Amino acid sequence: MTRDTRIQIDKSKQSHRKKIFLSNKLSVVGATIVFVFILIAILGPLLAPIPPDEINYHSILNSPSRAHYFGTDRYGRDLFSRVIYGARTSLSIGFIVVIFSTLLGLAIGTVSGYLGGNIDNFIMRFVDLLMAFPSVIVAMVLATIMGGGIKTLIIAMLVSSWTGTARIARGETLSLKQSGYVTATRGIGGKWSYILFYHILPNVLPPVLVSSTLSFGNVILNTAGLSFIGIGVQPPISEWGLIISEGRQYIVSGQWWLVFFPGLAIMLTVMGLNLLGDGLRDIFDPRQRR
Amino acid sequence: MVKPILSTCKLKKLFPVGRGVWNKPKAYVNALDKVDLDIMGCTTFGLLGESGCGKTTLAQLITRLQEPTSGTIWYKGHDITKMKGRDLRENRIYSQIQIVFQNPAEVLSPRRTIDFLLKEPLKINKVYEKEIEIEQKIEELLDKVNLRPELLTRFPHQLSGGQQQRICIARALSLNPDFIVLDEPTSALDVSVQAKILNLLVELQQKERLTYLLVTHDIRVAEYICTDIAVMYLGEIVEILKAEEFRQNAKHPYSKLLIESANTECEEKDFDLKVLDDPPSPINLPKGCRFQARCPVSIPICSTIHPELKKISDGTKCRCHRVTDN
Amino acid sequence: MNFSRYLLKRVVFMLLVLIGASIVAFILVRVVPGDPARMLLPPQAKQEDVDRVRIKMGLDRPYIKQYLNYLKSLLEGDLGFSYHTGRTVVEEFKLRLPATIELSLLSLGFAALVGVWLGIISAVHKNGLIDHASRLFSIGGISAPGFWIGLLCIYIFYYKLSWVPAPTGRLSLTKEVVAGGSGFLLFDALKNGDWDLFKDAFMHLLLPVLVLSYSFLAMICRLTRAGMIEVSQQDYIKFAKSCGVKTNKIIWKYSLKNGIKPVLTMLGMFLAQLIGGVVFIETVFNWPGIGRYAVDSINFLDYGPIQGFIIFMALIYVLINLAVDLIYMAIDPRIQY
Ligand SMILES: Nc1ncnc2c1ncn2[C@@H]1O[C@H](COP(=O)(O)OP(=O)(O)OP(=O)(O)O)[C@@H](O)[C@H]1O
Ligand code: SF4
Ligand SMILES: [Mg+2]
Secondary structure, three states, X not given: XXXXXXXXXXXXXXXXXXXXXXXXXXXHHHHHHHHHHHHHXXXXXXXXXXXXXXXXXXXXXXXXXXXXOOOEOOOOOXXXXXXXXXXXXXXXXXXXXXXXXXXXXXXXXXXXXXXXXXXXXXXXXXXXXXXXXXXXXXXXXXXXXXXXXXXXXHHXXXXXXXXXXXXXXXXXXXXXXXXXXXXHHHHOOOOHHHHHHHHHHHHXXXXXXXXXXXXXXXXXXXXXXXXXXXXXXXXXXXXXXXXHHHHHHHHHHOOOHHHHHHHHHHHHHHHHHHHHHHHHHHHHOHHHXX | OOOOOEEEEEEEEEXXXXXXXXXXXXXXXXXXXXXXXXXXXOOEEEEEOOOOOOHHHHHHHHOOOXXXXXEEEEEOOEEOOOXXXXXXXXXXXXXXXEEEOOOHHHHOOOOOOHHHHHHHHHHHOOOOOOHHHHHHHHHHHXXXXXXXXHHHHOOHHXXXXXXXXXXXXXXXXXXXXXXXXXXXXXXXXXXXXXXXXXXXHHHHHHHHOOEEEEEEOOHHHHHHHOOXXXXXXXXXXXXXXXXXXXXXXXXXXXXXXXXXXXXHOOOOOOOOOOOOOOOOOOOOOOOOXXXXXXXXXXXXXXXXXXXXXXXXXXXXXXXXXXXXXX | OXXXXXXXXXXXXXXXXXXXXXXXXXXXXXXXXXXXXXXXXXXXXXXXXXXXXXXXXXXXXXXXXXXHHHHHHHHOOOOOEEOOOXXXXXXXXXXHHHHHHHHHHHHXXXXXXXXXXXXXXXXXXXXXXXXXXXXXXXXXHHHXXXXXXXXXXXXXXXXXXXXXXXXXXXXXXXXXXXXOOOOOHHHHHHHHOOHHHHHHHHHHHHXXXXXXXXXXXXXXXXXXXXXXXXXXXXXXXXXXXXXXXXXXXXXXXXXXXXXXXHHHXXXXXXXXXXXXXXXXXXXXXXXXXXXXXXXHHHHOOOHHHHHHHHHHHHHHHHHHHHHHHXXXXXXXXXXXX
């Protein structure tokens, strides 16, 4: 094979990846949904027709109409605006948790895998131990200690979500550690911190990114769920789970919109993230394709 | 008397296998057993042996990429065995002893450009202060290994095997080492490319006054460029002698078998030790001579007493009960 | 590593989980704001009284001693006291456990049956209409919050269609739990031949079970499908096919056994999901189980039940994981640990 054909093959490999992603229509749909929700979150104040906490006793529990696209709640607040602001809350909590848990998981996972031996053993047993406690329980315990609120919520989800990333990062690192180029870099005097940063991290990143995308969806679901049972975001902040919990009592008397719209927003966001994550996984690791 | 540039004393490496209760290893692989070597400056010392006999292990122990179980390594009169990462860096051991690996494709990180990979040793060891000096050095290195500068922007997999190995050689040279371990530098390459790389290595050795430890399982390669040859079997050195005497004067039955199989199979390009059976497991070593099970000329004492590496004549040593000086 | 050693390792790990849970539960009440002794007493109690209670509760002793005492009481089966209901935690659990078990077992069973079935059908008709439909259905189940689906179902099936009774818990307000029964209402009603009660309990169970099982069903379906497709590409399936073994037989005999293995492996994860799901679904349907009890306890700042909840969940987790290990072993004796 001549050099030129090699280059061509490589170029086609890159475009091949793009093709995989684009040919998987669902992942494009997912990416679009995610993009739209991020836009909504950023542009929130411009999009919301009425401030989300503006109380109006003349329009209590109105059903969806021209004036209030998603209807109003028991204080006459505009549900459309509240759902838009809810995107801000959910996505920012999600981003914070995912970014920190990814960083934490990456750091601990790669270092643990690279050092190996008893330190690695100890850290991994600890990770197993932490994984044995469902996130809901962790959140309950923390909510008991610190009281509900965004801070509790974020910490609780951090505690239970970095472990997955750590496991993946460690697994990848373990196999990379055996690779020739790590040995070779040691041979030219590279310190372990250098090797971790320049040679292991770039290879660990793709699979970790996939898992972070998928866990983003989980974080949003959990945020909503914990706020729904009263140990997450507290009123009067607009948050999807909280809006559902406030509208819950009206479902048996027919005011469906209080529950329907925020839930729909949750479902779409999470679905978008899941589809996007699946698409990314297909690109980076075709073996795991479902 | 001239002192060797590098010598090893009773170098030993065990690999634990299997983990039992409390992480205690179930058994050990005897990858390397009490290896004594003396390598003189500006020579090429060949290490010959079949797959799995511990050549790579020895190469990586000497370059301090693996920790020996016991034994010492002396480099220019310094004991470098006890040195840890920082000492090795501070005493510039990593720069002075370099290694070229068996498989260049595995050694070059797939996500980095050739440019990055070539600059890497210089940057890690902070050899130069200015970027322009680094650029100059890279140019010089590419010239030394006969590569064109266009390659710099490429990724490793966009290079041919021979080019990749040249890049590895350039990386090894960049720190101006005195001693280079070549771990089967041509075994992953086409025959036509092999010769080119070997010639390049010989040329470089003369220009830069380098000392080589060449690991190979190819007798012709060893004869072609080595000054001395050591034959290894199951982690032990079984014979050491001058390269030019190898074909005529090798005494050890294993060496003879190697020569014989090389002669009979030299028409085939890729000869290995196919005529021989598999060696015994390095986990459960036989009691007497390690070669006994396959030795065509063994005698009763071979199955009970482990032979020592004895001096036969000047510059020749052999580990066999049937070989004595006459 | 042989199996007994693997099991030993697992048991040691499970003990660690239990100890970890007990430490968390122990620390919980020491770090919450407020004095546990003062909370026992009326607000106007004098300091001497508080101190007396403190000594009686052992709160003046070193932490390590306190912890050992706590451990001892746990081993004796004492999970603490629930102030907001005025009963011991064990009594409360006994009262509510049947409700939770009935709900989760029925859901898991339903999810497993339908999920595996749907997964196999999707795999057999890979990329067909059924496959796409079930994939869409699965994605919905994984993405939509269970409590939301629960509320929507209440709106549709109770408010709009009146197919099911009001979400008042396990029974209509006019009905009563069988006294002295096992607590499993369907079973008790059948035993007493009380068809009215059976029907009422069944109708109340219907929505919660379906909603709780949805997300598991989706996961099981996806896993089974993936496992089946992988297995069906393996040589021995092809071999069996080429030997003329009927397709149905192949599916059931060869694929299923190996295809559901990933499902088993994930059971531990399901469990975590289940515990979360139960909490939400019980809240939505006013189900008097331990999940809702835990939520109530947090809102009442009643720490005893929360401690008990932690210990109890850890125990369940440990037992189920050990069971999974054993089942796994039975299914695939080749497995290497
Ligand atoms: N990290 C390790 N753990 C356990 N055993 C090992 C390890 N590295 C090498 N070994 C064993 O040590 C022995 C010597 O291996 P080594 O790589 O040095 O052989 P080699 O002579 O270089 O072979 P080849 O010609 O195939 O490269 C082999 O039996 C090998 O299986
Ligand atoms: S010692 Fe004996 S068995 Fe070993 S090589 Fe010599 S003759 Fe053969
Ligand atoms: Mg080797």
